[in-house]
Amino acid sequence: MKKVSNANRFLYAFLIFIIIWCGFTFSPGIKEEQFLQEFTAGIVLSLIAAAFSYQHLSERGLYNLSPHRVWWFLKYIPVFIWAMIKANFDVAYRVLSPKRPIKPGIVRIRTDLKNPVGKLALANSITLTPGTMTMQIIDDKYYIHWIYVHSEDEKEAGDIIKGDFEKYLREVFE
Amino acid sequence: MKRVLAIIIAILLFVVFAMAFAKIPFGEQMSKYPHYYNPIENQTSNMSLPQHYLTYGKKDTGATNMVTAVVVDYRGFDTLGEVTVLFLASTGVGSLMYVENKAKKKVKRSNAVVETGSKLLFGFIILFGAYIFIHGHLTPGGGFPGGAIIASSFLLLYLAYPKFHAEHKRLNVSESLAGLTFVIVGLLGLAIAGYFLYNFLPFGLPTYLFSAGVIPVIYVAIGVKVGSELTGIVDAMMGVRE
Numbered sequence: 001m002k003k004v005s006n007a008n009r010f011l012y013a014f015l016i017f018i019i020i021w022c023g024f025t026f027s028p029g030i031k032e033e034q035f036l037q038e039f040t041a042g043i044v045l046s047l048i049a050a051a052f053s054y055q056h057l058s059e060r061g062l063y064n065l066s067p068h069r070v071w072w073f074l075k076y077i078p079v080f081i082w083a084m085i086k087a088n089f090d091v092a093y094r095v096l097s098p099k100r101p102i103k104p105g106i107v108r109i110r111t112d113l114k115n116p117v118g119k120l121a122l123a124n125s126i127t128l129t130p131g132t133m134t135m136q137i138i139d140d141k142y143y144i145h146w147i148y149v150h151s152e153d154e155k156e157a158g159d160i161i162k163g164d165f166e167k168y169l170r171e172v173f174e
Numbered sequence: 175m176k177r178v179l180a181i182i183i184a185i186l187l188f189v190v191f192a193m194a195f196a197k198i199p200f201g202e203q204m205s206k207y208p209h210y211y212n213p214i215e216n217q218t219s220n221m222s223l224p225q226h227y228l229t230y231g232k233k234d235t236g237a238t239n240m241v242t243a244v245v246v247d248y249r250g251f252d253t254l255g256e257v258t259v260l261f262l263a264s265t266g267v268g269s270l271m272y273v274e275n276k277a278k279k280k281v282k283r284s285n286a287v288v289e290t291g292s293k294l295l296f297g298f299i300i301l302f303g304a305y306i307f308i309h310g311h312l313t314p315g316g317g318f319p320g321g322a323i324i325a326s327s328f329l330l331l332y333l334a335y336p337k338f339h340a341e342h343k344r345l346n347v348s349e350s351l352a353g354l355t356f357v358i359v360g361l362l363g364l365a366i367a368g369y370f371l372y373n374f375l376p377f378g379l380p381t382y383l384f385s386a387g388v389i390p391v392i393y394v395a396i397g398v399k400v401g402s403e404l405t406g407i408v409d410a411m412m413g414v415r416e
Contacts, residue, residue, distance in 0.1 A: 024305050033382075034383070037383040056297065117294065
């Protein structure tokens with residue numbers, strides 16, 4: 001991954017913060033003059049917050065906002081929500097079923113994502129789709145607690161657990 | 175025996191307090207409260223003190239958040255005292271915990287998820303803390319919660335990265351500057367209007383950000399001060415420094 005300049009990363013942090021600030025302060029009934037005041041304060045505070053945290057926030061700066069990445073991220077959201085709904089019903093079935101179809105265990109899977117934020121997103125996606133929970137990430141290995149171990153094979157289990165997530169996240173973060 | 179005695183004392187105390195609380199007129203009309211003595215006009219006012227705050231608070235201070243109006247404007251000395259207490263606490267912790275060369279503790283690295291996540295969240299928490307303390311005169315919150323939120327963002331980094339530490343010199347500088355701002359604003363009030371902490375700036379329109387005179391200025395100072403003080407306390411207590 002190529003290094004980007006500090007100014008670039010700073011600008012990225014500032015942009016993100018000012019957008020968040022507008023989310024904080026804007027409401028439909030607000031007067032224009034009032035919002036202008038809020039926005040002025042927002043610029044100053046975003047600059048300060050960015051000065052503190054631009055080195056932590058991103059490694060790629062403004063390249064995070066390339067249309068390709070944003071587009072794939074938007075496509076990723078409904079996929080993720082759908083997976084979450086499906087998985088929640090799956091867990092409800094496992095809880096309610098009198099046969100108790102659970103076979104818990106810890107499996108190890110691998111990912112080819114390199115970016116730490118990408119890895120975080122994948123880990124959180126796995127955790128938020130119930131039935132699976134990320135316990136530890138070491139380099140490219142994920143240790144996952146599974147409510148029903150369908151497969152102990154690294155590759156096969158990885159395909160089931162990660163689903164489509166990795167494909168989308170690769171486009172977003174790599 | 176000891177335990178029985180303790181229980182009896184606790185019950186007695188509870189009864190005494192309950193009887194005292196029963197005398198407080200909750201939920202009654204504020205006009206029934208005793209009226210207060212107004213030293214400026216040298217006469218007893220025609221309303222009770224809480225009623226005065228609610229009726230004239232906005233006109234007197236320009237702030238729409240009445241708690242802020244009372245804490246920073248009507249009773250500014252109280253807040254100055256609180257800030258002093260916090261300053262003393264942080265100085266005390268710093269002097270008790272100070273070691274010339276702290277031995278580096280062997281700390282295991284935390285989870286990769288925690289590390290990346292706290293890095294991402296750090297800036298957002300700072301921004302939110304700033305949002306809280308700059309809107310102290312409009313919305314619930316103010317300098318103390320805002321400062322605590324900012325300190326929590328540093329605590330997050332301290333917990334996620336065993337080697338992280340905020341530079342002590344910078345913390346001290348921001349802390350002292352913020353404290354100075356508070357006192358200087360108070361002294362300016364003394365110079366301009368004859369009262370310490372007098373609200374001498376224009377009030378502006380209510381619910382606008384730039385309103386309520388000196389209250390936002392003081393709350394920004396308190397927010398920065400509390401934030402850096404609590405971070406300093408965390409830093410002193412973590413005890414890991416290179």
